[in-house]
Amino acid sequence: MQELASRIWTRESRHHPGQLAWSYAYAMPEELGHGPVALVERGGEVVAWAWAESDDWLELCVDPADAGAGQEAVSWFCGRAADTVSRTMALATEEHVLATLDRAGFVVEEDVPWFTHxxxxxxxxxxxxxxxxxxxxxxxxxxxxxxxxxxxxxxxxxxxxxxxxxxxxxxxxxxxxxxxxxxxxxxxxxxxxxxxxxxxxxxxxxxxxxxxxxxxxxxxxxxxxxxxxxxxxxxxxxxxxxxxxxxxxxxxxxxxxxxxxxxxxxxxxxxxxxxxxx
Ligand SMILES: CC(C)(COP(=O)(O)OP(=O)(O)OC[C@H]1O[C@@H](n2cnc3c(N)ncnc32)[C@H](O)[C@@H]1OP(=O)(O)O)[C@@H](O)C(=O)NCCC(=O)NCCS
The missing domain is CATH 3.40.630.30 (Gcn5-related N-acetyltransferase (GNAT))
Structure with a gap:
């Protein structure tokens, strides 16, 4: 997960390896209740991942060169979260991520806090x-x-x-x-x-x-x-x-x-x- 985040990092992308480390380890596993991760690989290289950080929260990272991989990752998450209202976050500049989420039925939520990089x-x-x-x-x-x-x-x-x-x-x-x-x-x-x-x-x-x-x-x-x-x-x-x-x-x-x-x-x-x- 960190390798993909690092490989595709630009000022327009959301994930940084350190943010993943913090989210993964800032408390003991039993306190965090993290869910599983799906990795999508091509030729031995991870090109997308979806992390059910909780049952109703998706973290998604997709190589812009392989938007189809993003769709596979999101489908995995939606399959396990079908009967739950679920949320995720993307940077406004991540057009390929937003397009993938749009196809999976995610819509932008208004009037909620946001973060500025x-x-x-x-x-x-x-x-x-x-x-x-x-x-x-x-x-x-x-x-x-x-x-x-x-x-x-x-x-x-x-x-x-x-x-x-x-x-x-x-x-x-x-x-x-x-x-x-x-x-x-x-x-x-x-x-x-x-x-x-x-x-x-x-x-x-x-x-x-x-x-x-x-x-x-x-x-x-x-x-x-x-x-x-x-x-x-x-x-x-x-x-x-x-x-x-x-x-x-x-x-x-x-x-x-x-x-x-x-x-x-x-x-x-x-x-x-x-x-x-x-
Ligand atoms: C946010 C936090 C780290 C600021 O610590 P701090 O040592 O008081 O910050 P600084 O003294 O360096 O303040 C920097 C600026 O914030 C302003 N500021 C600090 N406390 C403020 C307050 N309660 N209300 C309004 N402005 C405040 C200062 O005036 C200064 O602005 P200025 O340079 O324009 O005058 C501290 O309030 C904190 O630990 N909060 C809880 C944890 C948190 O939210 N962390 C940040 C997110 S990761």
Whole structure:
């Protein structure tokens, strides 16, 4: 799945290998309840996949050179989700994916949140110093503290336990030297960002970012993100990618990323397919 996402990646495509790693491993399998994946192969190469991330949610990736493979993948998903209202997401620029979904009966859903992909030329990633805090990458034995830092930002309902974070750390393309934190004077980790570098494309994805409530509004999210992206640049990355909410319902993350130089690209569309009466 990651290989296909990487091979066909452009600024007009939705999936990045790091996003797949995060979605796959940010919690323990029993908490995530992920469904199976169908791979469509031609000559030993994966040209499309459909992932029933849950029974009613499809993730779809299709090589634009083989739209027929996309149809096979979607048919597999619709076959198992026939009696359920199901949804999926695509980037507005993925015309071959949208055409395949249209043929399978998916329609664009209006008035729901969307995400706007943002890009940054990493040569322009700023250096931001926040007095009173130290920025550094985590070490491989810091899963417990790193997971606790994530939970501080994302509330007690977060599924990111120590065990889950250890699992994430062992999921490629995770690298501890691209997993950065801001540390307060008392050595507590209070803001964090994980950056995922796809060596093939040189695209470094930011996912996720968080800051503990009592340390917000001081520029820490932007500073730690910029530091991790500069580390990715030093490892050969050329482009930063982040996908915050683009609608008005949750505007702060987009401000953080634009504040460090990210510029907006295409937005996502949510598509829905009604249950089929049997
Ligand atoms: C989003 C989040 C990471 C921001 O952290 P932060 O350290 O407070 O962000 P910064 O201090 O770098 O703020 C950057 C910008 O957001 C603005 N901002 C921060 N908090 C804000 C708030 N509550 N309301 C409005 N604007 C806010 C800042 O003013 C700044 O904008 P400016 O540069 O135009 O003044 C933090 O609120 C958080 O952890 N939220 C929960 C997790 C989350 O949503 N993560 C992002 C999605 S992956």
């Amino acid at each position: 943002h890009y940054l030329d990493l040569g322009l990633a700023p250096v931001i110093d926040v007095p009173g805090y130290h920025l550094r990458h985590v070490e491989p034995d810091e899963a417990a503290a790193r997971a606790a830092c994530h939970r501080l930002a994302w509330s007690a309902t977060s599924k990111v336990s120590t065990g889950a974070y250890e699992r994430l750390m062992s999921t490629p393309p995770y690298r501890h030297d691209l997993d950065w934190v801001a540390v307060a004077a008392d050595a507590e980790m209070v803001a964090s960002v994980c950056v995922w570098l796809d060596d093939r494309t040189g695209v470094a994805l930011v996912e996720p970012v968080g800051c503990a409530p009592e340390h917000r509004g001081r520029g820490l999210a932007g500073a730690v993100s910029a530091a991790a992206l500069r580390a990715a640049r030093d490892l050969g990355a050329s482009t930063g990618l982040v996908c915050p909410r683009g609608d008005d319902g949750y505007p702060v993350p987009m401000r953080v990323y634009r504040g460090i130089g990210f510029e907006p690209g295409p937005r996502t569309l949510t598509l829905v397919r009604p249950a089929v009466e049997t």
